[in-house]
Amino acid sequence: MSVLVLHRNPFEPFPYDRWLADYPGEIVVLAAADKLRSFGEPVPTGNLGFDRLEFLERFDDDEEVRKHALELAVEFTVDRVVAHHEADVDTAAWLRERLNLPGAWPADLLPFRDKALMKRLAQRAGVEVAPHTVAGTAAEALAFAEAHGFPVVLKERAGYSAIGLRILHDRAALADSLAEAYSAGPRTDLLIEAFVPGRMCHVDGLVIDGRIVLAWPSQYQYDLASFGSDPGARVDLTLDPDDPLTDRLLAMTARLVTGLKRAEGRQYPHAFHAEIFHTPDDRLVLCEIASRPGGAKIREVFHAMFGINLGEYATRAQLGLPLPALAETLRGGPPPRPRVMSGQVLMMKRPGVVRAVPEAPAESWVERFWVYAQRGQTIPAASGSADFLAAAIATAATRTECEHRLRTLGARLVSQTDIVAEP
Known part of the structure; x- marks a missing residue:
């Protein structure tokens, strides 16, 4: 019995050795060294208590990652594969099938x-999606924009972390993007869709035996796609139990998760992260859903609310290990309700020389705090929506109080940060 973990994240948020302390088999980890460094973690010289810890410098080459993963899986007679990064779930699935x-x-x-397939199945399940098409050529994309109006959104069908996502507000901006995107000719991996106004919500949770056993909605107070240009504090908040949106979002997500399961597919436990627009005219429109734990500090927000880390429980569920905090739910009871409201405040990296970083907050309601840069360090711009300079988790009895705390804290973190352009 052994598990192979594919890991392109820092280790601090994913303490597999602690999460799997009762796992009776071997734990083998294949990790990306560059991701550790980008979050200020040294690449370990030992094995961190795992039976094997092996590094690739980066996970950019899918064939190289698959080759090393397969070699490790065969050497250790692996019978489970775990991956929690969107860019690694395909490799994990390939290895399981192989x-x-x-x-x-x-x-x-x-x-x-596949966002195109996702939206088609979502519509079949009664979930609203934005008008969209897979544009094979620049002319097809322009025709879509002329038919549906601006702004439009251009994204990869299998993209993640808002990398490469473009919101284009007029024909000239779209034409420029399309000239670059289709410079090599027709392609089938791009999706163009109508812009959906409103605030983005997200629902995160865990599915076991085809049933959602844990879920809760939150709402971003910022634009995900602005990660490369936003110097401020980005706040993300959970919704109160009596918020009119809470039950609507949970019900929509349940329809969506059920609708995306293939009738002939395999039952498997998994976390999910669904992003849903709440429009000014009170509609809920699907953006997309991923079959893995949410990024940023969503796992830690769930721990503050429920005493359950989504990454830990998704890992343990996939290995058939006990899930004590969900024991009653797994016996047929209702999913747990949050004990507090929570949220996160995030600051994105921006390029330059770091002259000052935020100080650790002393307030008792700050559950966790992280800084991912040091004074004197030269850092690049954020490479995706999870490339942070600093982050914090706060709790409160209500969303309103939690928002006040997070915004107050965020303003202080901004004021304590000093990054100047390289000379």
Whole structure:
């Protein structure tokens, strides 16, 4: 019995050694060294208590990652594969199918990875989606924009972390983007869709035996796609239990998760992260959903609310280990309700020389705090919506109080940060 973990994240938020202390088999980890460095973690010289810890400098080459993963899986007779980064779930699924292992295979993941298929299945399940099309040529994309109006959104069908996502407000901006995107000719991996106004909500949770056993909605108070240009504090808040949106979002997500399961597919436990627009005219419109734990500090927000880390419980569920905080729910009871409201405040990296970083907050309601840069360090711009300079988790009895705390804290973090352009 052994598990292979594919890991392109820092280790601090993913303490597999602690999460899997009762796992009776071998734990093998293949990690990306560059991701540790980008979050200020040294690349370890030991194995961190794992049976094997192996590094690639980066996970950019899918074939190289698959080659090393397969070699490790064969050497250790792996019978489970775990991956929690959106860019690694395909490799994990490929490896499971190749070795006939339990868990999601590529066909099972496709509705969560192919945004065009995802939206088609969502509509079939009664979930509203934005008008969209897979534009094979620049002319087709321009025709879509002329038919549906501006702004439009251009994104990769299998993209993640808002990388490469473009919101284009007029024909000239679209034409420039399309000239670059289609410079090599027709392609089928780009999606163009009508812009949906409103605030983005997200629902995160865990599915076991085809049933949602844990879920809760939150609402971003910022634009995800602005990660490269936003110097301020980005606040994300959970919704109160009596908020009119809470039950609507939970019900919509339940329809969506059910609708994306293939009738002939495999049952497998998984976390999910669904992003849903709440429009000014009170509609809920799907943006997309992923079959893995949410990024940023969503895992830690859930721990503050429920005493459950989504990353930990998704990992343990996939290995068939006990889930004590969900024991009653797994016996047929209702999903747990949050004990407090929570949220996160995030600051994105921006390029330059770091002259000052925020100080650790002393308030008792600050559950966790992180800084990912040091004085004197030269850092690049944020490479995605999860490339942070600093982050904090706060709790309160209500969303309103939590928002006040997070915004007050965020303003202080901004005032304490000093980054200047390189000379």
